[in-house]
Amino acid sequence: MKVTVGKIKKRKVIKYCIGLLAPLFFYLFLLMNIDLGYDNYKECLLFIFITTLFIVMIFVLPSLIFLNSMWEVNQNSLKYIHFDHNLDKTKYLYSFLFRNKYPRYQINLRLSQIDFVQISYYRYSFYPSKYLVDGSGYKIVFKFNMLDGSQYIIENFVSHDRESFKQGIELMKKQGVRFVDPYHLLEALCSNKDINLHIALVEKEKNHD
Amino acid sequence: MIRISLISKHYKQIEPLIHQFFDNLQVEYILTNYTHQSIQDIYFVEIEKKDDLNILNHLKKLESTLIYIIGPKDFDLVSICLQKQTHLYFINSELEKQFIHYQDFIKKQIQKNFQYYLYQRNGITSKIRLSQIYYVESLRHQIILHSINGEMIERKTLSQFIKEIQSLDFIQIHKSYVVNKQFIQEVKNQEVILKEQTHLPIGRSYKESLKEQD
Numbered sequence: 001m002k003v004t005v006g007k008i009k010k011r012k013v014i015k016y017c018i019g020l021l022a023p024l025f026f027y028l029f030l031l032m033n034i035d036l037g038y039d040n041y042k043e044c045l046l047f048i049f050i051t052t053l054f055i056v057m058i059f060v061l062p063s064l065i066f067l068n069s070m071w072e073v074n075q076n077s078l079k080y081i082h083f084d085h086n087l088d089k090t091k092y093l094y095s096f097l098f099r100n101k102y103p104r105y106q107i108n109l110r111l112s113q114i115d116f117v118q119i120s121y122y123r124y125s126f127y128p129s130k131y132l133v134d135g136s137g138y139k140i141v142f143k144f145n146m147l148d149g150s151q152y153i154i155e156n157f158v159s160h161d162r163e164s165f166k167q168g169i170e171l172m173k174k175q176g177v178r179f180v181d182p183y184h185l186l187e188a189l190c191s192n193k194d195i196n197l198h199i200a201l202v203e204k205e206k207n208h209d
Numbered sequence: 210m211i212r213i214s215l216i217s218k219h220y221k222q223i224e225p226l227i228h229q230f231f232d233n234l235q236v237e238y239i240l241t242n243y244t245h246q247s248i249q250d251i252y253f254v255e256i257e258k259k260d261d262l263n264i265l266n267h268l269k270k271l272e273s274t275l276i277y278i279i280g281p282k283d284f285d286l287v288s289i290c291l292q293k294q295t296h297l298y299f300i301n302s303e304l305e306k307q308f309i310h311y312q313d314f315i316k317k318q319i320q321k322n323f324q325y326y327l328y329q330r331n332g333i334t335s336k337i338r339l340s341q342i343y344y345v346e347s348l349r350h351q352i353i354l355h356s357i358n359g360e361m362i363e364r365k366t367l368s369q370f371i372k373e374i375q376s377l378d379f380i381q382i383h384k385s386y387v388v389n390k391q392f393i394q395e396v397k398n399q400e401v402i403l404k405e406q407t408h409l410p411i412g413r414s415y416k417e418s419l420k421e422q423d
Contacts, residue, residue, distance in 0.1 A: 069332075084364075106361065107359070149211070155332035
């Protein structure tokens with residue numbers, strides 16, 4: 001059994017392609033059928049069309065389709081990748097589409113070597129200034145403590161794809177991975193609760209104590 | 210984080226001494242009660258007689274685990290402990306004095322066994338025990354760290370890695386491979402065989418330095 005969290009779905013790619021490329025090709029159609037009087041204008045607008053198409057295919061499409069991170073768990077190992085740059089996403093998207101090849105994962109951990117996984121959170125600011133309203137959020141941190149004393153701390157482990165996230169966590173638990181979760185964050189994440197609200201309650205309880 | 214466990218009938222007397230010792234060393238550590246389920250990095254075991262040494266057979270340990278014995282001034286017990294490959298023997302009546310005496314020695318042992326390789330980028334922080342890395346492979350502009358825990362890929366060159374770790378335990382055997390000497394099982398003419406049965410090629414220009422190491 002294998003669960004992949006945050007994987008690319010071909011159907012999603014097609015949907016986005018249609019959504020993004022349809023207006024562009026409509027523009028091209030208009031361009032070809034309207035008489036602008038001068039050929040130079042047409043050439044110029046055609047150049048704009050090709051440039052826009054290029055930008056959409058290289059930068060916009062991959063960043064819309066991909067999540068920033070992706071992980072996979074099976075009976076033996078946990079694999080994780082975080083995409084550093086947009087160009088990486090582009091490279092992996094097209095190698096997936098045309099060669100059906102998934103990227104090589106950055107971290108590959110043997111489940112049998114994991115001692116326990118500690119889950120915690122910290123508050124961070126979206127913007128440089130802390131004075132902006134609603135400018136902060138919470139980041140959930142997964143700390144993988146290995147039997148040999150090594151540690152792997154991953155900040156972007158939580159995925160928007162909650163269903164497969166839940167399945168991945170369940171599979172890890174089934175394989176004997178122990179989760180230490182003092183704030184019950186995993187429970188909140190797996191039950192689709194608003195995590196920010198949950199942490200706000202945790203903070204409130206902490207202050208009350 | 211170094212995980213330390215104390216097994217003693219006089220836990221409350223010895224615990225503050227260990228805390229004081231590791232605070233002075235300025236290392237990140239956690240001292241816990243012994244449980245037979247967890248692996249520790251350093252075990253302090255207090256013994257009174259020969260039979261107490263049986264516990265050593267039940268300790269969960271790795272190759273890097275250090276075992277320090279605290280016991281009476283008894284030559285026979287010391288020699289048995291040496292045979293059992295424990296790392297130090299402290300005499301219980303002179304514990305505080307001996308901690309000071311062996312401070313530098315223990316510090317070196319800790320640095321050798323529990324030194325970390327730190328990687329920090331884009332929301333990933335990993336602290337990998339150098340002593341548990343089998344070998345490092347270079348692939349284009351990336352390196353792959355093969356350790357007991359699995360693999361990790363990093364955008365770096367092999368020479369940058371060697372410069373960063375500054376460890377004598379690692380040796381370059383090929384332009385694309387650096388190996389941890391602790392895990393070498395056999396050196397053949399064309400290849401190195403590691404304990405976990407990986408065969409790695411030896412580069413022509415690295416043969417001499419590998420022979421010198423032998």
